[in-house]
Amino acid sequence: MSENIFGVILAGGKGTRMGNAERPKQFLEIGGKPIIVHTIEKFAVYPDFEKVIVLCPKAWVEHTKDLIRKNIPMQDRIVVIEGGASRNETLMNAIRYIEENHTLDEDTIIITHDSVRHFVTRRMIEENIEATRKYGACDTVIPATDTIVESCDHQVISQIPDRSTLYQGQTPQSFHALKLKQIYESLTEEEKAILTDACKILVLKGEQVHLVEGDVSNIKITYPADIRIADSLIGGR
Amino acid sequence: MLNKVYQLVRPRQFEIVYKNIELDDSHILVHPTHLSICNADQRYYQGLRAEEVLRKKLPMALIHEAIGEVVYDPTGSFETGAKVVMIPNTPVETDPIVAENYLRSSKFRGSGFDGFMQEFVSMEPDRLVRLPEGINPVVAAFTEIVSVSYHVISRFARFSHERRDTIGVWGDGNLGYITALLLRNRFPDSKIYVFGINEMKLNDFTFVDRTFLVNHVPEDLAIDHAFECVGGGAAPGAINQAIDIIHPEGTIAFMGVSEDLAPLNTRMILEKGIRCYGSSRSGRQDFVDLIELYKSRPEIVNHLEKIVGVQQEVRGIPDMVKAFEMDIHKIMGKTIMEWDQ
Numbered sequence: 001m002s003e004n005i006f007g008v009i010l011a012g013g014k015g016t017r018m019g020n021a022e023r024p025k026q027f028l029e030i031g032g033k034p035i036i037v038h039t040i041e042k043f044a045v046y047p048d049f050e051k052v053i054v055l056c057p058k059a060w061v062e063h064t065k066d067l068i069r070k071n072i073p074m075q076d077r078i079v080v081i082e083g084g085a086s087r088n089e090t091l092m093n094a095i096r097y098i099e100e101n102h103t104l105d106e107d108t109i110i111i112t113h114d115s116v117r118h119f120v121t122r123r124m125i126e127e128n129i130e131a132t133r134k135y136g137a138c139d140t141v142i143p144a145t146d147t148i149v150e151s152c153d154h155q156v157i158s159q160i161p162d163r164s165t166l167y168q169g170q171t172p173q174s175f176h177a178l179k180l181k182q183i184y185e186s187l188t189e190e191e192k193a194i195l196t197d198a199c200k201i202l203v204l205k206g207e208q209v210h211l212v213e214g215d216v217s218n219i220k221i222t223y224p225a226d227i228r229i230a231d232s233l234i235g236g237r
Numbered sequence: 238m239l240n241k242v243y244q245l246v247r248p249r250q251f252e253i254v255y256k257n258i259e260l261d262d263s264h265i266l267v268h269p270t271h272l273s274i275c276n277a278d279q280r281y282y283q284g285l286r287a288e289e290v291l292r293k294k295l296p297m298a299l300i301h302e303a304i305g306e307v308v309y310d311p312t313g314s315f316e317t318g319a320k321v322v323m324i325p326n327t328p329v330e331t332d333p334i335v336a337e338n339y340l341r342s343s344k345f346r347g348s349g350f351d352g353f354m355q356e357f358v359s360m361e362p363d364r365l366v367r368l369p370e371g372i373n374p375v376v377a378a379f380t381e382i383v384s385v386s387y388h389v390i391s392r393f394a395r396f397s398h399e400r401r402d403t404i405g406v407w408g409d410g411n412l413g414y415i416t417a418l419l420l421r422n423r424f425p426d427s428k429i430y431v432f433g434i435n436e437m438k439l440n441d442f443t444f445v446d447r448t449f450l451v452n453h454v455p456e457d458l459a460i461d462h463a464f465e466c467v468g469g470g471a472a473p474g475a476i477n478q479a480i481d482i483i484h485p486e487g488t489i490a491f492m493g494v495s496e497d498l499a500p501l502n503t504r505m506i507l508e509k510g511i512r513c514y515g516s517s518r519s520g521r522q523d524f525v526d527l528i529e530l531y532k533s534r535p536e537i538v539n540h541l542e543k544i545v546g547v548q549q550e551v552r553g554i555p556d557m558v559k560a561f562e563m564d565i566h567k568i569m570g571k572t573i574m575e576w577d578q
Binding site for chain 2 (some may be wrong): 011020031032038041042045046047072073074118119121122123141164213217233
């Protein structure tokens with residue numbers, strides 16, 4: 001175990017895009033287990049984390065603890081706490097937890113990950129840690145395959161950027177926690193409301209965010225059809 | 238936990254599938270780091286096995302020669318990060334007479350079930366052996382094939398009569414090289430002769446007493462015992478040549494795998510009272526003993542470095558295909574995949 005590296009699993013979503021599903025999508029089952037359990041397991045077996053912090057809606061904290069108790073043997077390295085009102089507020093809750101219970105200094109690294117990207121691999125986690133140590137922050141991406149069309153007025157195309165320079169963002173996204181906190185706290189309330197992506201905050205503040213190679217199968221469960229796609233990737237003989 | 242597995246679904250085509258690993262109290266989670274391609278893998282990859290065999294066994298992850306790092310060990314056998322060699326033979330029972338590697342009930346990775354082309358491998362503690370500190374990982378990657386040679390030579394020591402003045406090894410490939418090397422170590426007073434077809438490859442056998450091209454073997458040459466490390470269609474020719482020049486009551490070890498039946502000069506086997514036996518798999522004790530040998534005789538590891546061929550970093554399926562294709566076209570040497578998953 002390395003000191004001062006934390007896994008941060010963002011499970012704050014309420015699943016509003018999942019249609020009529022009766023529960024947040026991270027708690028739906030794929031391959032016989034809740035999605036969030038698959039994701040936590042991947043982080044729990046990664047030896048470098050001092051702690052894996054899972055952040056979920058208040059109403060689901062105890063439920064998540066129960067799931068971990070039932071499914072994951074190395075429970076002492078996992079903690080479940082309440083997320084915030086937004087993605088960034090949830091992130092700040094994780095950093096606050098580290099500050100209160102561990103050490104938050106210039107070397108503290110957080111590897112943040114969507115709970116609904118359960119196909120994350122060991123390699124991505126490892127390369128996130130390496131890139132953050134080396135460059136300060138990183139984002140996991142894959143080259144864009146679709147042509148991205150920009151329309152400022154939502155009526156006509158304003159431009160079609162060169163695809164060879166475009167990537168699709170995935171997670172993990174990883175940061176030096178103290179620096180992220182300081183930069184976030186320097187934002188105005190308006191900026192905080194607009195800047196929903198932590199990498200974007202750093203980029204706008206002139207910080208370098210390195211790219212880590214993701215994977216096409218590192219999909220995010222967003223729509224009901226994604227559950228079927230994810231299920232079809234699991235199994236085999 | 239979801240584990241990324243790279244299965245061969247049909248010849249020359251790998252696909253990713255995610256399989257669940259139950260994190261329980263008795264299995265150790267290992268992250269493979271270096272994988273070595275064997276001819277048996279190539280027979281699946283190129284579709285050289287019989288169609289019904291391919292239909293029955295695929296899809297399946299290939300590779301049975303690999304090392305890795307312990308990621309999670311609830312049994313307390315290894316510390317996290319310990320470097321280990323993984324044993325592909327997986328027995329489900331014990332027998333007082335039949336060794337684990339010969340039990341028909343044993344499963345074998347990359348043959349009966351998924352091999353090591355996975356993000357993680359879940360294994361019982363007795364299927365792992367700790368590697369010596371500082372050992373070259375690309376050599377350690379093919380410990381399994383060396384352990385098979387080690388196993389056969391241990392049996393040879395049991396089965397053969399004690400006149401071991403001259404020992405012949407047929408085959409100038411990797412298996413012949415490894416077997417000749419281990420024989421040199423185990424029987425330092427014996428004369429080790431290697432028989433092959435490629436003079437350039439035979440020149441690499443610097444530690445043996447003599448090498449011969451199979452078509453230019455002196456008429457008066459005789460040996461006490463033989464090891465066949467040829468396999469394939471050329472194996473019968475090699476075995477029959479060994480039968481011709483071996484002294485009566487000698488032993489012949491069959492080590493090369495052939496898809497076809499081999500016509501052998503059984504009349505001469507009978508007349509000379511030759512003892513034939515064979516092996517293509519090893520068990521835990523062979524791994525343990527071989528690792529001890531690596532520790533005590535580092536020059537063996539150094540000699541094995543000479544047969545490391547291509548080293549390919551593997552992050553995705555195109556890299557895997559590249560490694561297998563380069564392995565097909567190599568003249569000599571083990572192809573190692575540096576497994577970056």
